[in-house]
Amino acid sequence: MFRSSGCADPDFGPHNSRNGKDIHSISILRTFHRDQDVFECDHRCDWWYRIVSGATRKYRIRSDGRRQIADIHLPGDFFGFSSNEKHGFSVQAIVEGTTIACYPRRMTEALADSDPSVARLIRMGTFAAIERLEQQMLVVSTTSAPERVKAFLVHFRDRVGRSGEDGLALPITRYDIADLLGLSTETVCRAFTDLRERGAISLEGPRQVTIIRPGSGKD
Amino acid sequence: MFRSSGCADPDFGPHNSRNGKDIHSISILRTFHRDQDVFECDHRCDWWYRIVSGATRKYRIRSDGRRQIADIHLPGDFFGFSSNEKHGFSVQAIVEGTTIACYPRRMTEALADSDPSVARLIRMGTFAAIERLEQQMLVVSTTSAPERVKAFLVHFRDRVGRSGEDGLALPITRYDIADLLGLSTETVCRAFTDLRERGAISLEGPRQVTIIRPGSGKD
DNA sequence: CGTTTGCTTGATGTCACTCAATACATGTGG
DNA sequence: CCACATGTATTGAGTGACATCAAGCAAACG
Numbered sequence: 001m002f003r004s005s006g007c008a009d010p011d012f013g014p015h016n017s018r019n020g021k022d023i024h025s026i027s028i029l030r031t032f033h034r035d036q037d038v039f040e041c042d043h044r045c046d047w048w049y050r051i052v053s054g055a056t057r058k059y060r061i062r063s064d065g066r067r068q069i070a071d072i073h074l075p076g077d078f079f080g081f082s083s084n085e086k087h088g089f090s091v092q093a094i095v096e097g098t099t100i101a102c103y104p105r106r107m108t109e110a111l112a113d114s115d116p117s118v119a120r121l122i123r124m125g126t127f128a129a130i131e132r133l134e135q136q137m138l139v140v141s142t143t144s145a146p147e148r149v150k151a152f153l154v155h156f157r158d159r160v161g162r163s164g165e166d167g168l169a170l171p172i173t174r175y176d177i178a179d180l181l182g183l184s185t186e187t188v189c190r191a192f193t194d195l196r197e198r199g200a201i202s203l204e205g206p207r208q209v210t211i212i213r214p215g216s217g218k219d
Numbered sequence: 220m221f222r223s224s225g226c227a228d229p230d231f232g233p234h235n236s237r238n239g240k241d242i243h244s245i246s247i248l249r250t251f252h253r254d255q256d257v258f259e260c261d262h263r264c265d266w267w268y269r270i271v272s273g274a275t276r277k278y279r280i281r282s283d284g285r286r287q288i289a290d291i292h293l294p295g296d297f298f299g300f301s302s303n304e305k306h307g308f309s310v311q312a313i314v315e316g317t318t319i320a321c322y323p324r325r326m327t328e329a330l331a332d333s334d335p336s337v338a339r340l341i342r343m344g345t346f347a348a349i350e351r352l353e354q355q356m357l358v359v360s361t362t363s364a365p366e367r368v369k370a371f372l373v374h375f376r377d378r379v380g381r382s383g384e385d386g387l388a389l390p391i392t393r394y395d396i397a398d399l400l401g402l403s404t405e406t407v408c409r410a411f412t413d414l415r416e417r418g419a420i421s422l423e424g425p426r427q428v429t430i431i432r433p434g435s436g437k438d
Numbered sequence: 439c440g441t442t443t444g445c446t447t448g449a450t451g452t453c454a455c456t457c458a459a460t461a462c463a464t465g466t467g468g
Numbered sequence: 469c470c471a472c473a474t475g476t477a478t479t480g481a482g483t484g485a486c487a488t489c490a491a492g493c494a495a496a497c498g
Contacts, residue, residue, distance in 0.1 A: 060357065070356045083346040089353065112342075113335035119342070120332070126345040127302040133352035134308065137289045138279065140359055141401040143491090145450070173480065182360035184451055189482050206481060362451085364490065393441065403491055408442055425441060 023111060023118050027101045032093035038100060041090045045082040047102050051075045054098025055171045058089045069180040071136060072172065074159055078125035095171050140181060148181050149191035150200060153211055170207045240330060242337050246320045251312035257319060260309045264301040266321050270294045273317025274390045277308045278398065288399040290355060291391065293378055297344035314390050359400060367400050368410035369419060372430055389426045
């Protein structure tokens with residue numbers, strides 16, 4: 001359905017561990033259906049996660065009933081970190097068949113204590129999560145709606161891993177984009193057509209976008 | 220000027236280290252003037268930081284000249300983490316005399332490799348940073364301007380460390396709040412008066428706020 | 439300088455509707 | 469019983485009309 005980023009991840013190959021146990025051996029792989037929960041907001045933080053293939057959304061239902069999406073996770077992304085007892089967010093699979101590596105938290109922390117390379121790996125994962133959120137913050141705070149959508153597209157393309165070609169296949173609906181950017185679906189639709197008419201993007205289909213002029217209004 | 224949270228931090232007291240070196244001994248304390256740069260966006264990420272007292276803003280200048288504030292750091296907060304060579308953001312002191320503990324990155328990473336408790340400390344700091352950003356995301360994405368300001372106030376009060384009293388002293392100007400929330404200063408002002416007239420907050424002064432009804436529209 | 443208010447214009451949310459694609463159950467004829 | 473068509477409901481996407489809210493400018497206030 002959309003370009004799978006696969007498992008091409010240099011950081012996550014087999015690595016030297018001093019005691020035989022590595023981070024792979026303590027993880028379990030789970031596959032999720034579309035819209036299936038990975039965890040809910042009131043669950044305990046007993047696991048860490050990493051996307052192998054597919055995509056997930058981290059969201060929260062506001063008191064007024066709106067759904068706020070805080071993050072989209074793509075292959076290679078870590079998530080589920082928390083210093084509290086419970087995550088404040090729920091996470092759902094977006095794509096049918098999303099595969100996620102699940103790491104039991106206590107065991108992984110113990111492994112990190114004994115193996116500095118594991119600690120380093122987790123550290124890099126959290127650093128990447130911080131940068132993802134910071135970029136996301138810039139995108140969300142873009143004032144004009146079309147520019148916000150465009151910033152999202154550029155950011156998303158950069159995350160998917162630019163492979164030279166310009167075509168970008170969105171795994172998410174307009175509704176998801178709206179809840180991620182704090183806009184209404186209608187405004188997102190209008191932003192897409194606006195960007196297309198102004199020549200900033202071209203649409204081969206609703207989910208198939210080509211960014212033509214990423215320069216204007218990049219940040 | 221505003222309530223100093225001081226240094227009351229259990230995690231950061233002297234801790235057991237196996238080789239005599241602890242994270243305190245490799246850090247240096249620096250004091251900054253108001254609006255003085257801690258680092259700029261194109262600088263290399265050679266240091267990690269932690270606020271001891273005062274406050275800082277992490278910001279970035281957009282291509283259209285607007286200043287986007289991505290985070291406010293308060294005492295106890297770690298910042299400066301990045302998996303890239305350079306931070307994409309600049310950080311400035313907000314409060315005169317802001318004191319920051321600076322940790323040389325390579326040395327701290329080496330210390331983390333040899334001392335699991337240091338690695339754990341850094342991990343907790345990054346987890347807290349992630350949660351800060353996620354909460355910030357929820358605040359920024361609140362649709363209505365008054366509700367967004369109110370969400371900011373509630374979030375900020377929770378971060379400053381609720382000590383029972385309701386009074387909240389803001390270390391930052393309306394302009395900073397505007398750039399943090401993606402609003403104009405005028406709209407922030409109007410939101411303050413609107414919240415005051417509706418009885419949600421009371422203002423003892425421009426920087427002295429009391430949150431009366433945090434419940435409505437909390438998230 | 440930081441904060442606040444009034445006024446106007448423009449942008450966005452809301453409501454309503456259309457359109458296309460899909461899935462699923464039902465019906466019909468061989 | 470099976471193959472194939474039809475009707476219906478559902479979902480995602482796009483558009484238009486209208487009211488509302490926030491930005492921008494100006495000016496006053498402390």
